[in-house]
Amino acid sequence: MPIDTGTARVERDPDHPDRVTLHVNGVPSSALDLTDPGFLAFEYMQQMAAVLAGLPDGPLRVLHLGAAGCALARHVEHERPDSRQLGVDVDARLLELVRAWFGLPRSPRLRLRADDAGRALASLAPGSFDVVVRDVFAGDRTPDHLTDDAFATAAYRALRPGGVLLANCADRPPLSLARRETATLAAAFAPGAAADGRLGVIAEHAVLKGRRYGNVVLVAVRDVPEDDGPEHDSTEHDSTEDGLPGLDLHDAGLARRLRSLPVPARLLVGDELARFAGA
Numbered sequence: 001m002p003i004d005t006g007t008a009r010v011e012r013d014p015d016h017p018d019r020v021t022l023h024v025n026g027v028p029s030s031a032l033d034l035t036d037p038g039f040l041a042f043e044y045m046q047q048m049a050a051v052l053a054g055l056p057d058g059p060l061r062v063l064h065l066g067a068a069g070c071a072l073a074r075h076v077e078h079e080r081p082d083s084r085q086l087g088v089d090v091d092a093r094l095l096e097l098v099r100a101w102f103g104l105p106r107s108p109r110l111r112l113r114a115d116d117a118g119r120a121l122a123s124l125a126p127g128s129f130d131v132v133v134r135d136v137f138a139g140d141r142t143p144d145h146l147t148d149d150a151f152a153t154a155a156y157r158a159l160r161p162g163g164v165l166l167a168n169c170a171d172r173p174p175l176s177l178a179r180r181e182t183a184t185l186a187a188a189f190a191p192g193a194a195a196d197g198r199l200g201v202i203a204e205h206a207v208l209k210g211r212r213y214g215n216v217v218l219v220a221v222r223d224v225p226e227d228d229g230p231e232h233d234s235t236e237h238d239s240t241e242d243g244l245p246g247l248d249l250h251d252a253g254l255a256r257r258l259r260s261l262p263v264p265a266r267l268l269v270g271d272e273l274a275r276f277a278g279a
Contacts, residue, residue, distance in 0.1 A: 003093040010101065022069040024094065027137070030069025032102055038078035043263045044215035045072050047202045048133065048166045050257040050265075051219055052076070054247055055130070055164070059083040063129045063158065065117035065146070066136035069098050070110065077105045085110045086129075088120045118145050118154070127160045130244055134167040141170060147181050152188030152220075159222040161243025165189075167218040173210035175276075178218065182277040185220045194273050198223065200249040201268040201276055202258060208266055208276075221247045 067087030
């Protein structure tokens, strides 16, 4: 089908007729099971879901930058009913089609907005979301304006205290893009993010070893203030609600969930993360 940015094509899995893959301009962008909204096929989305499983039970407010077929949004709604989610994609026609094709949760549970991801993020009120997911690509890489200091700062601002940024970074050896963006997030998410277990990198072992092209999931957790002093006044976050408990990426449960995935993944934190980011 023609869309604003080119073409969209839906391909059925010959072995599982209810499973489909959405291709945008020839690139696989989402994989869904039409009868199982909790299904996630892409390994990096399974890794993101493992992180989300460490957050407190109950509904979440989630922003998806790069909505495509909304596979992760469907999963969140399945696992955490009554969540409030916003999917942003630059292609308005694509959003119309996926809403019609895939039986997505209706507004206000899932709202869809056609906009540039960076512009949409910058327009949000502080502390609007528990989770920000960035999964935006132009070809095989993330646009530069969604990996820089301004993006990292805007993501930090959009999150509640204790909120989590999950960023999908597709990279090839020597993982220069992922290393540089890890350092950028370390600077934006307050001093000590790496040492405090609020910054991590997740990928399959072969990708981390620089053996092949693949997806790297960057995780950054907004700090939780110890008091309501001037450095954390109500202009910095949603003062009507408390923040989330700070997710500690050193948690052994998270590492265990990642190792238990169909394609096991590894989490770098602390000293390992510092060596990964380098200078």
